[in-house]
Amino acid sequence: MRRFQPGETVIRREIMHGEVWFAYPSICVQDEGDLLVTYLPTNTEFGFPTKGRFPIGEHPWRAEKHTHWSGHGMLALHWEGVDHAVFVYWNGPQREHAFWYFNLQDAPRRTPIGFDTLDHELDLLWRVGAPTWEWKDVEEFAKTGEARYPGRVHEIQAEGDRVAKLLDAGERWWDESWASWQPDPQWAAPTLPAHWEEVPCVGR
Structure with missing residues (x-):
């Protein structure tokens, strides 16, 4: 399956019970080895399918x-075969981490336009300055x-527990320098391509 070049549009679709349930376009920051890094700019429009059993x-x-992403943009680190991603958020006019x-979420499954996944709703977060997650x-x-x-x-809860244990042990499997990353100022909010709903889903 194709790799994406920096600046290309990458479509993240969520597949629920075999159907496209949600999607948004993002921008490729890095696609090397088993790591895909994408950026979701402010005001990017979300995609909701027009048909399905739901x-x-x-x-x-x-x-x-x-209907659109608000606030600062979001950086997302995805690894092949890994059932979670690490998102990076910023606040305030100075864009502080x-x-x-x-x-x-499901490990990313590559498609011709990006990748398919499914958000698992349960998450963990670690605020800057907080003693723990x-x-x-x-x-x-x-x-x-x-x-x-x-x-x-139970499988999803187990992945959350695994992440928690790694954090408690002081493990950092992502590069913390992403906290100071800056997007290209020329990047505009990407758009969904035509027929984004019709690209065949990649099953888990």
């Missing part, structure tokens, strides 16, 4: 009319996990 309902962001976000969306995961990820709840 047995658990439409994507929550669509229901909330959350705010926190590391450990997003539990914290869980996020624990109650939501407990309520909806089995419907969203039938037969996989």
